[in-house]
Amino acid sequence: MRLSKLVVAALALAAMTGVASADEWPSRPIRVIIPFSAGSATDTMSRPVLEQLSKQLGQPIVVENRPGGGGTAGMNAVAHANPDGYTLLVFSNSFTVVPSTYKNPGFDTERDFVGVSPMASLPMAIVVAPSKGYGSIKDFITKAKAKPGSVNFASAGTGGVTHLGAERLLMSAGVEAVHIPYKGTSDALRDVMTGLVDFYLCPVGVALPFVQEKKLAALAVTSSARSVAMPDLPTTTEDGFSNSDYNVWIGMFAPSKTPQPIVQRLHDEIAKALQTPQIQTTYRNLAADPMVVSLKEFNDTIHKEIEINAGLVKALNLPVN
Secondary structure, eight states: OHHHHHHHHHHHHHHHHHHHHHHHOOSSOEEEEESSOTTSHHHHHHHHHHHHHHHHHTSOEEEEEOOOGGGHHHHHHHHTSOSSSSEEEEEEGGGGTHHHHOSOOSSOHHHHEEEEEEEEEOOEEEEEOGGGOOOSHHHHHHHHHHSTTOOEEEESSTTSHHHHHHHHHHHHHTOOOEEEEOSSHHHHHHHHHTTSSSEEEEEHHHHHHHHHTTSOEEEEEOSSSOOSSSTTSOBTTTTTOTTOOOOOEEEEEEETTSOHHHHHHHHHHHHHHHTSHHHHHHHHHTTOEEOOOOHHHHHHHHHHHHHHHHHHHHHHTOOOO
């Protein structure tokens, strides 16, 4: 009986210690791992928010770029880190593709991580050469259906967001097209501009200057909402293609056992940072949209997109690493 009371007391003390730690957080520098190289979209979009977050929390935030394995190297480091709020991950929505394309990455994406908060939404536009003469996404799909198998499209790599986002639209529209993977966006855009490739799913921020110069024509965005940078451009869903939306975003994650009060505070502080005039202006200049949703909504989105990407990977019979 006495031993039982001691065990209960020990458990209570452990619980109290955990709460106290959460209340005192943060008391030292925070490490944020970005699983891409410096200068990547994820790196560029997140650093201004992390700088503002550092000011709000009163502690330095040290960014560590750890590329490799399609993001799994950085994910591994965070998945096995002490869940104390001092090691965090910033990743794109490629996070939701990893469970389908990596068989044994060394962690379980859904079990070992919790979504903290999104930061930026990066709308993607369907772009074509103006010489093709397509007036809308509906016009493009109609002409593609008239000549089955005649359409091709570029991507910045098999299994990436520019590939899977395009395939989701094609599946919704019932169009078969030949996929041509490139090493990056610049090479893909070059061949779209010349008409060698029919279309490409391109970040709005990258496409906008070329659209303004009449080197590209944008037909629609695949995001759930219209882009602030291209407000007149409809979404593919608005144009009648249900289940064609494919959102690209950047967000923060923590080890799943991180105390809830820490996760909630991080979420709230990021939402606060995104509302500052400085971040609003920075994102506007980058043609990105600040993305603020509740903690539950963000994690629900993650689970939903893992399922969507799993379906796409299976339907396309993509290789699993």
